[in-house]
Amino acid sequence: MDFQDYKGVWVFIEEKDGVIAPVSLELLGAGRKLADKRGVELGGILIGENIKSLAATIFEYGADIAYVYDQPIFKHYRTESFMKALLDCSNKHKPEIILFGATSTGKDLASAVATDLPTGLTADTTELDVEEETGLLLASRPAFGGNIMATILCKKYRPQMATVRSKVMKALDPQPGRKGEVIEEKISLKEADIRTKVLEIVKETTKKVRIDEADIIVAGGKGLGSAEGFQLIHQLAETLGGAVGASRDVVEAGWVEHARQVGQTGVTVTPKIYFAIGISGAIQHIVGMKNSGLIIAINKDSEAPIFEASHYGIVGDAFEIVPILIEQFKKAISREEVSHVREV
Amino acid sequence: MLHIVACIKQVPDTKIIKMNPKTNTMDRRTAPAILNPYDAHAVEEAVRIRERYGGTVSVLTMGPPPAVKAIKKCIEIGADEGYLITDRRFAGADTLATSYALTKAIDKISKIKPVDLIICGKMSIDGDTGQVGPGIARRLDIPPLTSVNKVVEIQQEKGYCVVHRKLEDGHEVIQSSMPCLLSVEKTINEVPYSPFPNMLKAARYEPHIWSVDDLEDVDIKQLGLKGSPTIVSKVWAPPKPEGGTMLEGSPQEQVEQLLSIILERKELFSVKEES
């Protein structure tokens, strides 16, 4: 394998209903840095049906090249068809690095592609860097349940691959009108060659909880004592117009649904304000919220590690502090310091 | 009759593990070895499918000799047979080398009884990648189906099955040819307490134990550390955040300070004026 042949940093662009997944835009931002350091081009791979027009968007977010596979067979994501397109593209254009969002689609596709190439694949990366001279990708991730961080290298194979967690990299501000090169590709693949069929896509009718989109999150932990005690979190969230978040122990106790779990095995969130109430601050929780704009902790144990991860801390009993906070906030509203509370 | 193979792993319980702060390695004495929690759901689903359609459930693991204990746990859940592949030459495998070794073992199991379905857990709590399942499927050239949260039907005669794959906002119904490989979500089932006869069986059960030499057509270079493209170059303790300001005074006073801090971001609490 001649490493000289492999050039460029690629991002797999995840798309659904004509919209690019935020994580793909974040990866274009991260990929741009790597590409600049290496002095190479940044490519985005678009696979789907009627997706060619999205090339313009990825150029605005930093890509130099869009590799496009626009064929009806790619209407739905399927491992086998998408994998064939990606393998085709990689074998033809030989990138040095391919990045995927660590979403279920990104992980599914990356695992299959890495096995066939074959090459090394680092999962759930949270930090990315590249050696300027050698092009070696430094992909770091939490390991052993978040107890340590580890940097993973793939020295002997190209391309190097990694899946990257959502919300840890930053998308660039889009530059309207920024242009790039579109490379259209095609593979000959018949429906009959694919062994899986999407029979139906069922959208859940109940409004899906998406706490990662909230500006304000009020998260509660085991310290609330019981499902009844946890109502206090709901009350504060409602008063402030925020979303309810939780630690894993709360989810495991069944006080709230899993979609509200913040942390390593839950969602990563970056709200403008994050309240951590009765949460001890285990590392697995911290990794999911540490990039929030303003972090406020309320805990009765002054030694709780959550205080080290917070901008402001109150040592006290949640059942004493929070009701005062609710009452004072409501007063502030009626003094019209705050016009209307947003609906959520 | 269906033959289902569930791939399972014995893992250190990372929830209560203690790390050696100097070397950043696990202190294994502090971490009991358990059956990977996700894999218990894989085995349970295999057992449920057998209960619906008949057949055999085999479990397969690669690991050190004490992994026999994890196999016994699967027998308690209801598996019929257990296979352990264990050899120094397997050690240090990343996901690519792991899927290679497991595929060789599945090839051998298939010779004893052809395999119709392979089920893996969503991820292992120590490897924590979810890559091994799809890796096995690619090596066997069968369809990988990840994020499966329901098995709707298995039509062995007609050679297909129908499953639900979880999506961010719902699920998709997929028909796949068989054999295929499923990586299952935790939510696919609940693992009940094991019935007493299974416990008895597990206590007496002795799994099949194979070394590299018991497997066929093995390329030694693709095993273990040698066969692993990824290497861990550096480990470090996650940086400790700095910590900010502690608010002082009576609860009343603390809340007042807090309120003035959050109201600096007043725009968050108000709707834009409609025009």
Ligand SMILES: Cc1cc2nc3c(=O)[nH]c(=O)nc-3n(C[C@H](O)[C@H](O)[C@H](O)COP(=O)(O)OP(=O)(O)OC[C@H]3O[C@@H](n4cnc5c(N)ncnc54)[C@H](O)[C@@H]3O)c2cc1C
């Ligand atoms: C592989 C792995 C993945 C994990 N993933 C996640 C994850 O994604 N998210 C996550 O959150 N955790 C995760 N965990 C679990 C994590 O290690 C902790 O166990 C968990 O976050 C603790 O939850 P907690 O803070 O609510 O509970 P506890 O640790 O029990 O803390 C409760 C806190 O409440 C305080 N308290 C008690 N009473 C009051 C009161 N009246 N007023 C104010 N404070 C009070 C206590 O002082 C204490 O600090 C994971 C663990 C592992 C091993």
Ligand SMILES: Nc1ncnc2c1ncn2[C@@H]1O[C@H](COP(=O)(O)O)[C@@H](O)[C@H]1O
């Ligand atoms: N050593 C192993 N032996 C058997 N199965 C494994 C092994 N490692 C991983 N698996 C399977 O692959 C799944 C995903 O593991 P991982 O890719 O390590 O997160 C697990 O839930 C198991 O079903």
